Amino acid sequence: METILVTGSGGQLGLSLVNLEKEEYPQFKFLFTNKHTLNILDFEELEKYIVKNKVTLIINCAAYTNVDKAEDEEELAYKINCLAVQNIGQLTKKHQLKLIHISTDYVFDGTSEFPYKEIAITNPQNKYGHSKLEGEKELLKINPPNTLIIRTSWLYAPHGKNFVKTILKLCEEKDGISVVNDQIGSPTYAVDLASAILKIIPFLQTEGVQIFHYANSGKCSWYQFAKEIIKISNRTCKIEPTTSQQFKTKAKRPKFSLLNTEKIQQTFDIKIPYWETSLKKCINLIN
Numbered sequence: 001m002e003t004i005l006v007t008g009s010g011g012q013l014g015l016s017l018v019n020l021e022k023e024e025y026p027q028f029k030f031l032f033t034n035k036h037t038l039n040i041l042d043f044e045e046l047e048k049y050i051v052k053n054k055v056t057l058i059i060n061c062a063a064y065t066n067v068d069k070a071e072d073e074e075e076l077a078y079k080i081n082c083l084a085v086q087n088i089g090q091l092t093k094k095h096q097l098k099l100i101h102i103s104t105d106y107v108f109d110g111t112s113e114f115p116y117k118e119i120a121i122t123n124p125q126n127k128y129g130h131s132k133l134e135g136e137k138e139l140l141k142i143n144p145p146n147t148l149i150i151r152t153s154w155l156y157a158p159h160g161k162n163f164v165k166t167i168l169k170l171c172e173e174k175d176g177i178s179v180v181n182d183q184i185g186s187p188t189y190a191v192d193l194a195s196a197i198l199k200i201i202p203f204l205q206t207e208g209v210q211i212f213h214y215a216n217s218g219k220c221s222w223y224q225f226a227k228e229i230i231k232i233s234n235r236t237c238k239i240e241p242t243t244s245q246q247f248k249t250k251a252k253r254p255k256f257s258l259l260n261t262e263k264i265q266q267t268f269d270i271k272i273p274y275w276e277t278s279l280k281k282c283i284n285l286i287n
């Protein structure tokens with residue numbers, strides 16, 4: 001039986017795993033931790049925890065994810081998204097664990113015309129993306145066996161901080177919202193990603209680190225995403241399209257960050273739902 005340490009389990013993906021565990025996975029023993037019970041920045045604390053609890057696999061859901069704030073908090077983002085990942089990678093190798101680490105579409109610059117494959121050249125456009133890429137590079141350098149990096153995009157869930165909840169909240173406060181129509185990607189339901197991760201675990205066997213992409217099927221702009229959120233939740237708020245040039249943000253985002261998910265689908269026989277289907281499920285839960 002795998003003893004699975006989930007870090008950052010108060011976040012969107014972490015809580016999705018908490019909720020799935022209750023229903024469906026008696027074959028795994030889960031140890032859910034958050035930054036108060038296990039700080040991944042502390043190597044010794046992490047090692048003690050792993051040894052004491054006989055951890056066999058880590059799912060690293062902990063991260064610094066505030067994209068705009070990372071422009072001012074570069075050092076903190078780097079610590080959590082890179083140095084802590086280095087800790088986890090070293091301990092994975094030393095104690096012969098398995099590891100699933102999560103990364104992001106924001107490692108790409110968005111200039112591609114085709115969905116990004118795992119081997120595509122990275123070139124992050126903001127500090128968050130940089131810190132996540134540095135974390136990936138550390139893992140690739142340590143290269144522990146039985147380790148996956150899963151890049152995902154535009155994550156949302158009924159809980160936590162995400163675009164779906166932001167739009168629903170803004171709609172309660174305003175009659176209309178402007179949303180950028182020139183950034184294309186794929187919204188991904190954290191519960192779908194969590195299910196895919198748990199499906200992959202029994203087949204996780206690699207010589208070193210392997211990168212995979214997971215995002216819900218289909219594509220849209222943030223504007224189209226917002227329109228669908230409003231439609232499904234039967235709100236009346238008006239959504240206006242705007243451009244990245246007009247809607248100023250501290251961090252630059254890629255214009256196109258669609259991920260090619262063929263590799264994960266074929267390797268692990270994963271069926272990926274369309275984003276609209278999963279968005280309905282999420283909004284039903286929020287309502």
Ligand SMILES: NC(=O)C1=CN([C@@H]2O[C@H](COP(=O)(O)OP(=O)(O)OC[C@H]3O[C@@H](n4cnc5c(N)ncnc54)[C@H](OP(=O)(O)O)[C@@H]3O)[C@@H](O)[C@H]2O)C=CC1
Pocket residue numbers: 007008009010011012013014034035036038039040041060061062063064065080084102103104105132151152153154155156160161
């Ligand atoms: N959110 C998104 O849109 C996307 C996310 N990703 C990646 O997916 C993964 C999961 O993201 P998501 O669930 O949205 O992230 P969240 O921000 O919802 O959760 C991350 C969790 O990590 C915790 N954390 C922060 N620092 C530490 C630490 N030192 N030790 C332990 N825990 C810590 C946070 O705690 P606290 O909040 O208290 O600081 C938070 O609970 C991340 O790797 C992220 O980069 C990839 C693409 C899209």
Ligand SMILES: Cc1cn([C@H]2C[C@H](O)[C@@H](COP(=O)(O)OP(=O)(O)O[C@H]3O[C@@H](C)C(=O)[C@@H](O)[C@H]3O)O2)c(=O)[nH]c1=O
Pocket residue numbers: 065066067068104105106152153154155162163166167170177178179180183222242247249253
């Ligand atoms: C709330 C809002 C956002 N926007 C724009 C800003 C931005 O360009 C885009 C997305 O906004 P957000 O700031 O909510 O999303 P953002 O924080 O950029 O989301 C990213 O988070 C990190 C963690 C990831 O890894 C990425 O995959 C991605 O999900 O929409 C509007 O145009 N109008 C609005 O009212």
